[in-house]
Amino acid sequence: MTPLLETTTTRANPQIDPSLHTWGWEIVIYLFLGGIAAGILVLTAFLELTRPDKPRSRAMRWMPLVALALLSVGMLALWLDLAHRFWAWRFYATWKVTSPMSWGAWILVLLYPTGLLLWLGSLEDGERSWLRGKSPAAGKSLLEWLIRLSDRRRGTILKLGLVLGIGLGIYTGMLLGTMPSRLAWNSALMGPLFLASGISTGAALLLLQKLDRGEREILVRWDALAMTVELFLIALMLTGWATSGAAGRFAAHGFLGGPYTAVFWSLVVILGLLVPLAIDAIEARRHLAFVAIGPVLILCGGLALRWVLLAAGQASAFRLLP
Amino acid sequence: MSAAAKRYVMTVDTRLCVGCKACVLACKAENAVPDGFCRDWIVEDVRGEFPRLSAEIRSERCNHCTAAPCVKNCPTGASHVNEGGVVLVTHNKCSGCKACIAACPYDARFVHPAGYVDKCTFCLHRVRKGLQPACVSVCPTGTLVFGDAGDPSSEVRQKLDTRRSKVNHPESGAGPNVYFLT
Numbered sequence: 209m210t211p212l213l214e215t216t217t218t219r220a221n222p223q224i225d226p227s228l229h230t231w232g233w234e235i236v237i238y239l240f241l242g243g244i245a246a247g248i249l250v251l252t253a254f255l256e257l258t259r260p261d262k263p264r265s266r267a268m269r270w271m272p273l274v275a276l277a278l279l280s281v282g283m284l285a286l287w288l289d290l291a292h293r294f295w296a297w298r299f300y301a302t303w304k305v306t307s308p309m310s311w312g313a314w315i316l317v318l319l320y321p322t323g324l325l326l327w328l329g330s331l332e333d334g335e336r337s338w339l340r341g342k343s344p345a346a347g348k349s350l351l352e353w354l355i356r357l358s359d360r361r362r363g364t365i366l367k368l369g370l371v372l373g374i375g376l377g378i379y380t381g382m383l384l385g386t387m388p389s390r391l392a393w394n395s396a397l398m399g400p401l402f403l404a405s406g407i408s409t410g411a412a413l414l415l416l417q418k419l420d421r422g423e424r425e426i427l428v429r430w431d432a433l434a435m436t437v438e439l440f441l442i443a444l445m446l447t448g449w450a451t452s453g454a455a456g457r458f459a460a461h462g463f464l465g466g467p468y469t470a471v472f473w474s475l476v477v478i479l480g481l482l483v484p485l486a487i488d489a490i491e492a493r494r495h496l497a498f499v500a501i502g503p504v505l506i507l508c509g510g511l512a513l514r515w516v517l518l519a520a521g522q523a524s525a526f527r528l529l530p
Numbered sequence: 531m532s533a534a535a536k537r538y539v540m541t542v543d544t545r546l547c548v549g550c551k552a553c554v555l556a557c558k559a560e561n562a563v564p565d566g567f568c569r570d571w572i573v574e575d576v577r578g579e580f581p582r583l584s585a586e587i588r589s590e591r592c593n594h595c596t597a598a599p600c601v602k603n604c605p606t607g608a609s610h611v612n613e614g615g616v617v618l619v620t621h622n623k624c625s626g627c628k629a630c631i632a633a634c635p636y637d638a639r640f641v642h643p644a645g646y647v648d649k650c651t652f653c654l655h656r657v658r659k660g661l662q663p664a665c666v667s668v669c670p671t672g673t674l675v676f677g678d679a680g681d682p683s684s685e686v687r688q689k690l691d692t693r694r695s696k697v698n699h700p701e702s703g704a705g706p707n708v709y710f711l712t
Contacts, residue, residue, distance in 0.1 A: 211577045211578045211579075212577065212578060212579055213575060213576070213577050214575070214576045214577075215573060215574070215575050215576075216573070216574045216576075217571055217572065217573045217574075218551060218554060218568070218571045218572045218573075219568055219571035219573075219590075219637075220566075220568075221566075221567050221568065221637075221640040222566060222567070222640065222641075223631075223640065223641065224631070224637050224639075224640055225637070228631070228632065228637060230628045230631050230632065230641070231628060231632065289627075289628075290625050290626045290627055291625075291626025291627075291628065291641045291645045291646070291647075292624055292625050292626035292645035292646050293625075293626070293645075294645075295606075295622065295623065295624060295625045295626070295645075296625050298606040298608070298623050298624075298625050299605055299606055299625065301606070301623075302605075302606060302607045304604065304605055304606070304607060306602040306603070307602065307603050307604060307605040307629070308603075309603065309605035309627060309629050310605035310606075313605060383629075386603075387599065387603065387632055387633045388599065388635070388702060388703060389599055389632070389633055389634060389635040389702060389704075390632060454701075455701065521632075522632065525635070525637065526635050526699040526701060526702055527636075527637070527698075527699065
């Protein structure tokens with residue numbers, strides 16, 4: 209029998225003790241909105257690359273711009289989380305290969321012009337005329353140049369949007385997954401899991417808009433596929449942890465009987481994934497009209513996934529191992 | 531031996547430490563550590579059931595790891611490896627993103643109220659002047675020994691060669707450089 213062990217420490221650093229809680233709601237919001245933005249960019253770019261025509265619905269045409277707006281809100285939250293906000297520009301004074309956060313900072317910089325060109329290239333003539341009318345005189349020539357570029361290089365921009373969207377989605381998970389110090393983050397599946405969640409939440413937000421029928425059918429299928437992959441990745445991640453050493457078993461325990469079990473299974477898995485998948489299946493089988501409850505649940509589940517994982521990871525450390 | 535080849539380490543003799551906290555206070559005074567924070571601390575493990583008990587007291591701090599996860603995860607290069615393998619934070623490069631805090635297996639870092647991330651520096655500013663780190667210089671029982679593990683004649687090297695030692699959480703893979711003599 210293991211002898212009883214009582215540990216006392218004089219350390220009581222704020223945000224560190226009794227267990228780490230240095231990243232709060234700001235990071236949850238960023239990871240959530242960043243995931244949605246990644247999902248929207250991946251889906252809009254992929255849909256157009258695999259179909260001969262441009263987006264038919266107004267919502268699909270304007271969504272790349274919405275993605276950038278959501279990303280900006282997320283980045284504002286990220287900036288608010290910085291303890292030394294004035295030095296935020298230091299992210300762009302270097303590129304650190306070993307730091308996923310550094311990769312993310314540069315992906316974000318590349319995403320803005322790409323998303324902008326993706327949006328401009330999607331617009332119909334009437335919308336472009338409206339935009340020209342709104343543009344200040346000094347910016348007219350720049351706007352014309354951007355529109356020409358967005359048309360001329362459409363294929364390249366779509367491919368770039370797809371790659372950067374995938375990069376954004378994966379990096380938000382990799383950021384957590386590459387830290388061995390946090391047992392309930394340390395999984396290579398964290399990147400693909402966040403990407404799959406980003407695609408499903410991005411699709412959910414698109415599905416809440418007024419879409420063309422063909423677009424809706426494709427997005428419903430992609431949403432269901434992303435959620436199925438997400439469930440599969442969650443199962444793999446938990447199985448990987450549960451069948452590994454002490455650190456992995458500690459990580460798995462948090463979701464399989466430990467303090468995060470109830471919120472994880474109820475909010476993330478059941479309400480956020482299984483119920484929307486069931487609604488999708490019922491709608492398809494009974495040929496029912498689309499209801500918004502599925503996408504709303506997916507969005508809530510995506511937010512809960514980030515919240516639960518962020519909290520569980522911070523509360524896991526080698527010093528807490530039995 | 532050249533400065534580049536130095537490998538600064540610390541040994542903590544758990545048979546001598548009485549947990550007096552002189553190291554903690556000396557560090558706070560030397561480094562102007564703000565109220566409510568500490569760069570080093572005392573951990574006391576008590577095993578067994580009364581009256582069959584054993585206790586181990588450790589003075590802990592940043593481990594100045596050889597494969598420091600904080601340095602790898604720092605996106606701005608503020609956390610870096612300095613002279614003798616000492617891990618430091620350049621204050622005016624630190625954005626306070628806290629990736630290093632999350633990456634540290636020892637939870638040895640904290641956000642200084644001024645905004646940058648702070649932690650033990652092995653008192654490199656004193657070491658460069660030929661002095662011992664503040665915690666070592668005040669330790670009344672001789673628990674703490676600091677020096678260059680690459681120098682065969684150093685006291686710290688001799689302690690490591692002649693005593694049994696352990697490190698905290700070797701399973702982290704970070705390669706910590708604070709050794710606990712048992």
